[in-house]
Amino acid sequence: MTEKLVVLGSTGSIGTQTLEVCDNMKTIEIEALTAGSRIDILENQIRKYRPRLAAVMNEEKAAELKIRVRDTDTRVVSGEDGLLEAATIDKADTVLNSLVGNVGLKPTVCAINAGKNIALANKETLVTSGELVMKLVSEKGVNLYPVDSEHSAIFQCLRGNSGNKIKRLHLTASGGPFRGYKSLKGVSVDQALHHPNWDMGKKITIDSATMMNKGLEVIEAKWLFGVDVDDINVVVHPESIIHSMVEFEDSAVIAQLGMPDMRVPIAYALSCPERIANDFPKLDFFKIGRITFEKPDLNVFKCLKLALSAIDTGGTMPAVLNAANEVAVERLFSGDIELYQIAELIEKVMSAYTVKYNYSLSDIFEADSWAREYARNTEV
Numbered sequence: 260m261t262e263k264l265v266v267l268g269s270t271g272s273i274g275t276q277t278l279e280v281c282d283n284m285k286t287i288e289i290e291a292l293t294a295g296s297r298i299d300i301l302e303n304q305i306r307k308y309r310p311r312l313a314a315v316m317n318e319e320k321a322a323e324l325k326i327r328v329r330d331t332d333t334r335v336v337s338g339e340d341g342l343l344e345a346a347t348i349d350k351a352d353t354v355l356n357s358l359v360g361n362v363g364l365k366p367t368v369c370a371i372n373a374g375k376n377i378a379l380a381n382k383e384t385l386v387t388s389g390e391l392v393m394k395l396v397s398e399k400g401v402n403l404y405p406v407d408s409e410h411s412a413i414f415q416c417l418r419g420n421s422g423n424k425i426k427r428l429h430l431t432a433s434g435g436p437f438r439g440y441k442s443l444k445g446v447s448v449d450q451a452l453h454h455p456n457w458d459m460g461k462k463i464t465i466d467s468a469t470m471m472n473k474g475l476e477v478i479e480a481k482w483l484f485g486v487d488v489d490d491i492n493v494v495v496h497p498e499s500i501i502h503s504m505v506e507f508e509d510s511a512v513i514a515q516l517g518m519p520d521m522r523v524p525i526a527y528a529l530s531c532p533e534r535i536a537n538d539f540p541k542l543d544f545f546k547i548g549r550i551t552f553e554k555p556d557l558n559v560f561k562c563l564k565l566a567l568s569a570i571d572t573g574g575t576m577p578a579v580l581n582a583a584n585e586v587a588v589e590r591l592f593s594g595d596i597e598l599y600q601i602a603e604l605i606e607k608v609m610s611a612y613t614v615k616y617n618y619s620l621s622d623i624f625e626a627d628s629w630a631r632e633y634a635r636n637t638e639v
């Protein structure tokens with residue numbers, strides 16, 4: 260059970276919902292908050308939660324915030340150093356990392372090294388460096404609680420079953436706004452940003468539309484739960500009621516169900532092993548009526564196929580996949596490429612790359628920079 264919390268990325272979708280969960284739990288003290296540049300929201304959070312430290316990535320915004328909150332006891336720091344200071348601040352027992360992108364990796368590693376438990380919403384940490392990070396987690400004896408709904412579901416299904424071998428993981432996917440499409444050619448960013456079930460940040464919403472999000476989640480699940488990728492089954496389940504399932508050797512399948520509400524997995528990551536009452540919307544089976552399942556179409560959702568091939572290749576390839584995808588999504592938002600070209604761009608970057616095995620964290624950063632550079636300068 261978390262007592263003193265740091266929220267990295269507190270002004271984003273997961274960050275603000277985390278603070279809502281803390282409001283409900285009442286017992287958690289906020290030690291530090293961080294933001295990229297949204298200082299209006301951060302200022303309100305500082306006044307409400309009175310953290311000892313607030314970090315802002317953008318230097319100018321940090322300077323502005325410093326002036327605005329000089330009547331409080333919160334110290335404002337900036338840039339990557341500030342972010343790392345927040346991630347390792349003394350007294351905090353848990354760091355919730357909801358940063359978006361590969362920028363989330365270093366703070367996770369520093370927090371683990373400082374002996375903090377991690378509530379992990381940042382996907383890139385495990386996608387790019389799962390092997391290294393999981394090793395570090397066990398060396399340091401800290402806990403890693405997944406915040407993502409699918410991984411939280413699996414984590415919950417496994418409780419009480421430790422020691423039993425996992426036969427398969429069934430990772431559910433909503434299928435996004437383009438489920439059933441025969442091609443992603445001609446779809447607009449606007450359409451992609453309207454996710455049928457989940458209200459999330461912009462980058463992850465695009466990743467859900469291309470199903471890259473599910474590919475990244477397969478990679479995370481492999482490292483979190485030590486399961487071969489061949490034993491992870493992606494199941495399209497448009498109603499998003501079953502958040503994922505674990506199949507055991509005796510053919511029993513255990514599922515975790517609930518409304519599509521991120522506050523539930525966030526709360527469990529912070530209260531585990533306890534469960535704290537809340538007034539969030541409850542599941543009404545009669546309203547739902549039926550739930551359905553489909554196979555994902557890998558010929559349409561090529562990003563999912565690419566992610567599976569990247570983890571199959573292994574080594575530094577998932578880091579390259581991830582970086583190429585981040586650049587592709589940026590290029591989509593700037594109007595430079597279309598949604599269907601995201602996969603084309605990633606594929607070009609991956610095939611131009613020579614993978615490295617026996618890698619360290621610095622190799623991951625090198626692979627990441629190489630892939631970004633290549634993805635920015637490649638025509639599709």
Ligand code: MG
Pocket residue numbers: 407408409476
């Ligand atoms: Mg998810």
